[in-house]
Amino acid sequence: MQSSHVESLKAKHAGLDARLHKEQSRPAPDDAMIKQLKREKLRIKQEIAAH
Secondary structure (H helix, E strand, O other), X not given: OOOHHHHHHHHHHXXXXXXXXXXXXXXXXXXXXXXXXXXXXXHHHHHHHHO
């Protein structure tokens, strides 16, 4: 059984993924924002993997 912490991280990861897709679909995406979102997604993914 997974902990609520891991579930919370998965929810944050999914939210970041949605924000990333939304930003990338804009006519003029903000590259700095995309980079920041990808970095945060990776950090969360690594934290999930560590559990």
